[in-house]
Amino acid sequence: xxxxxxxxxxxxxxLLLGTAAIAVPAQxxxxxxxxxxxxxxxxxxxxxxxxxVEWINKDALVHTATVTGGAEVLLPAKKSGRLRLQEPGxxxxxxxxxxxxxxxxxxxx
Amino acid sequence: MTIRLxxxxxxxxxxxxxxxxxxxxxxxDPQIAHIAYTAGVIDIEAAKQxxxxxxxxxxxxxxxxxxxxxxxxxxxxxxxxxxxNVTPEDNxxxxxLSQAAETKRSELAKLTGADFDKAYVENEVxxxxxxxxxxxxxxxxxxQNAELKSLLETGLKLFQGHQQHAEHxxxxxx
Numbered sequence: 001x002x003x004x005x006x007x008x009x010x011x012x013x014x015l016l017l018g019t020a021a022i023a024v025p026a027q028x029x030x031x032x033x034x035x036x037x038x039x040x041x042x043x044x045x046x047x048x049x050x051x052x053v054e055w056i057n058k059d060a061l062v063h064t065a066t067v068t069g070g071a072e073v074l075l076p077a078k079k080s081g082r083l084r085l086q087e088p089g090x091x092x093x094x095x096x097x098x099x100x101x102x103x104x105x106x107x108x109x
Numbered sequence: 110m111t112i113r114l115x116x117x118x119x120x121x122x123x124x125x126x127x128x129x130x131x132x133x134x135x136x137x138d139p140q141i142a143h144i145a146y147t148a149g150v151i152d153i154e155a156a157k158q159x160x161x162x163x164x165x166x167x168x169x170x171x172x173x174x175x176x177x178x179x180x181x182x183x184x185x186x187x188x189x190x191x192x193x194n195v196t197p198e199d200n201x202x203x204x205x206l207s208q209a210a211e212t213k214r215s216e217l218a219k220l221t222g223a224d225f226d227k228a229y230v231e232n233e234v235x236x237x238x239x240x241x242x243x244x245x246x247x248x249x250x251x252x253q254n255a256e257l258k259s260l261l262e263t264g265l266k267l268f269q270g271h272q273q274h275a276e277h278x279x280x281x282x283x
Contacts, residue, residue, distance in 0.1 A: 038266045060181050061267065062174075077181065097174045098270030099277060 030054050030082075033103065035063055035075065038095075040103040047085050048108045056080040064096045065103065072096065135251045136200065142190050143197035144206070144248065145261060148240050149179040149186070151210040155236075158217060159229045167278050168226045175233070175271065182264055189256055202243075223282070230279045237272035241265060 028050040034041045035057045047053065055065050057075040065083065066072040070091070073081040088109040095101035136144065156175035163169050190197055213232055220228055244265045252258040 037263050038270060060185055061178055095270075097178070097274070098267065099273050100266070100270040 028052065028084075032056060033065075035059055035101075038063075038098055038101055040065075040101060043102065044104040044106070046106045046108065049085055049088055051107075052082050052084045053105065054080055054082045062097060063101065065093050066096045067091050067093045136202065136248065137198070137251075138253050138257055139190075139195050139198035140200045140202070141248050141252055141257065141261070142186060142195060143199055143203050144243075145264065146183055146186050146197060147203040147206055149183040151206060152233075152236065153179045153183075154210070155214065155217075155229070155232070158214060159225075162217075162221065162225050163229065164222070165226045165282075167281060168230060171230070171233075171274060171278055174274070178267060178271070182260075182267065185260060189260055193254060193256070195254075227279075227282050230275055230282060233275040234272060234279055237268050237275060241268050241272060244268070 029047070030052045031045050031047050031054070033045060033053060033055045035055060036059065038059065038061075040055070045053065053065075055063075055073060055075050057063050057077065057079055060077050062077055063075040064072055065075065065081070071083055073083045075081045085105070085107045088107045091105045091107070093103045093105065153176050156172040156179075159172035160169055160176070163172070217225060217228055217232070244261055249258060249261045249265065252261055
């Protein structure tokens with residue numbers, strides 16, 4: 001839920017500051033997802049096309065973030081990996097090695 | 110509590126089918142460390158047998174991740190016992206596990222191709238189920254040291270994932 005709040009905030013700030021939010025495309029953001037003890041946190045995130053997700057793997061195990069039939073990011077032990085979101089949609093993802101790890105990304109246009 | 114532990118012990122004894130030397134006794138931390146480590150070694154050996162024998166990509170990849178994960182957890186376990194200055198202590202459960210694994214290994218050694226794949230993956234499902242049951246009902250509740258308990262809890266989550274992964278492959282092999 002935090003990620004959702006974070007994703008909304010820049011637009012809100014832009015309004016407050018009187019920026020021409022419509023004319024200037026919002027800057028792409030990096031959304032962090034931490035992996036600790038075989039869980040993605042936050043498990044569900046919201047983003048927009050062009051944003052990047054960075055998974056920070058704190059486990060001493062190799063994980064992946066894998067969208068079934070789609071993108072896969074390999075996340076070695078104690079390392080991180082990134083993925084730029086290129087299309088809008090609603091995506092479930094899992095760790096291919098530990099299918100009980102489940103995450104979700106909502107990508108807005 | 111005693112009843113629950115006795116039931117758990119009986120259940121494990123039944124699953125292992127070997128001698129159950131510990132009976133209703135609560136294992137001590139040095140024994141728990143030994144059991145957890147032994148269970149990991151057994152699965153690594155089974156995986157190595159599968160990597161050498163199987164020609165099925167999904168099975169080999171699964172086996173490779175078993176080696177990777179269990180080696181990582183066992184390394185963490187060794188680091189922990191070193192830090193805690195604990196000497197893992199051999200015990201009836203570890204012995205029974207090793208014995209059952211040896212029997213399984215020679216059984217699997219007689220198989221090839223799809224027969225081997227099926228038997229290996231089915232055993233991985235059963236084995237992880239057995240170890241997870243032991244972790245949940247006996248080893249985690251018995252662990253006294255907080256760090257050991259925490260490592261076992263992470264292990265349980267990890268091995269539940271392994272079980273699901275194995276179950277998934279088992280369905281694909283049918």
